Amino acid sequence: MRIAVTGGKGGTGKSLVATSLAAELSKNNKVLLVDADVECPNDHLVLSIKRRELRKVVQFKPEFNYDKCVKCGACSRACKEKAILFVKHDFPKFVPEQCIGCGACLAACPSRAITKGKNKIGMIYSGEKSNLSFLSGETIEGVEETSPVVNTLKKEIKDGFDYEIIDTAAGAHCSVISALIGSDLALVVTEPTPFGSHDAALMLELLGKLGIPSVIVLNKSTIGEKGLIKGLGSEVIAEIPYDKKILEAYAAGRVVKHKAFDKIIKYLEDL
Amino acid sequence: MKIAISSKGGSLESEVDARFGRCPYFIIVEIQKGEIKSSKALKNTATAHQRGAGPTAAELVANQGVKTVITQNIGPRAVSAMKKLGIKVYKSSGLIKEVVQEFISGELKEMTGTSSGCAK
Numbered sequence: 001m002r003i004a005v006t007g008g009k010g011g012t013g014k015s016l017v018a019t020s021l022a023a024e025l026s027k028n029n030k031v032l033l034v035d036a037d038v039e040c041p042n043d044h045l046v047l048s049i050k051r052r053e054l055r056k057v058v059q060f061k062p063e064f065n066y067d068k069c070v071k072c073g074a075c076s077r078a079c080k081e082k083a084i085l086f087v088k089h090d091f092p093k094f095v096p097e098q099c100i101g102c103g104a105c106l107a108a109c110p111s112r113a114i115t116k117g118k119n120k121i122g123m124i125y126s127g128e129k130s131n132l133s134f135l136s137g138e139t140i141e142g143v144e145e146t147s148p149v150v151n152t153l154k155k156e157i158k159d160g161f162d163y164e165i166i167d168t169a170a171g172a173h174c175s176v177i178s179a180l181i182g183s184d185l186a187l188v189v190t191e192p193t194p195f196g197s198h199d200a201a202l203m204l205e206l207l208g209k210l211g212i213p214s215v216i217v218l219n220k221s222t223i224g225e226k227g228l229i230k231g232l233g234s235e236v237i238a239e240i241p242y243d244k245k246i247l248e249a250y251a252a253g254r255v256v257k258h259k260a261f262d263k264i265i266k267y268l269e270d271l
Numbered sequence: 272m273k274i275a276i277s278s279k280g281g282s283l284e285s286e287v288d289a290r291f292g293r294c295p296y297f298i299i300v301e302i303q304k305g306e307i308k309s310s311k312a313l314k315n316t317a318t319a320h321q322r323g324a325g326p327t328a329a330e331l332v333a334n335q336g337v338k339t340v341i342t343q344n345i346g347p348r349a350v351s352a353m354k355k356l357g358i359k360v361y362k363s364s365g366l367i368k369e370v371v372q373e374f375i376s377g378e379l380k381e382m383t384g385t386s387s388g389c390a391k
Contacts, residue, residue: 076330082323085352087333093355095326097348142347144322 002164003268004183004212007190008199010170013219013240014189016250018167019046021187021264023255026132029162035136036179037169038149044127046253049134051125057137057152059101061119066091068113078108100145122149124156133161150178163268172199172206180207185271186214187264188234192224197232204234217264238263274300274374275332276367277342281312283368291342291349291360292317292324298367299335305375307368325349329356341370347385 005018015037022033035043044051062075062084069091076086083098084105096119106114121143127134137153139146157164168179180186186207190200200216207214218229221239229236238260240246249256277294278285288294297313313335317327325345329352332340340353341361353360361379363370373379 082320082326082330082352085326085330085333085356087330087356093352095348095351095355097351098323098326 002183004166004168004180004186006168006186006203007188008172008203009196012189012191012196015043015167016256017189017217018165019043020256020261022132022165024261025163031163032133032161034166036150036166038137038139038146041136041138043167044136047129049127049129051127051136054124054126056120057122057149058118059121059148060103061099061117062105062114063117065113068111070111074108075105078104097142124153146175147178150175172202180210183212186212187217188214189217189219191220192226192229197228201232237267272302273337274339275337278367283310285367287364287370289343291345292328297332300371326352329353350385
């Protein structure tokens, strides 16, 4: 069973829920935790997992053979990211930071002056803690399109786990959508604040469009206004209070134990 | 030589726009023997780009034969693009006509890196 931990708003406790749930579930099940927050992964820090490099994430980039180039500018016009600059009567100039690896230039070049090169955009890591297996992806700083790193990360998920827990980034953008696709259930972690409610509503709408069933895990449940979350019309399966002990454990990089996680596990087992 | 200045308006009397990629106009000035020979305003079509305005604007002025740009702030992607296109960037602010005179008399400093605090 693949479970996405998401929420929209940042700082609601996605990683708290993902790491605690994974650690607790792994006591009696074969569990894989996947940190798909590839712009800023840190589940390995919470779980004190030493990550090993598993594989590079590479993307197409154009390589130019100026002997064949006819200076027509077709590659530059085809490039919607402005990664290829063209000044009349000169060779095209490549700006690697702008390239998303779509290959439009390769298709557009009439003189076969462009060949396939490789651009490293990230790294996939693996690790483990006791029975818990772990995967994590990390994008190289400055890369704009991070979905390819998430998709490469997901390809590393092997069969045979009872639970695969995907910890997504905040937001509802492309790389989060890439992380969510293929999940059997999404835990929408939110908080009883106007921001939490607003972003959770967006996330629930997105999950609806993706056809992924969703339930809410309410973090910091003892502060704010619970009515904001009840009004979202999605089932709240567990509540985590705003508790100094939880904050202290999390701040110290310890796995947080709380009965709310047992409740989530019970919910999953009853499905 | 031809230089381009990021501008808030369409004439030499306009002020330098603080932004390179998203300024509304470029004033293209041709300098010969230490004097302004001609000038024209070029609408910056790069502002329509959601992202990549910097490289797009760099390409736009390069196609005018410009090898020198004067602006205030420039993002990292525009810096990469300018380097590839062989364009030198100088920093200044104020009225375009005064800035051009400062450039002619060699008072302006060349910028080698990014100056914008927001584009990262």
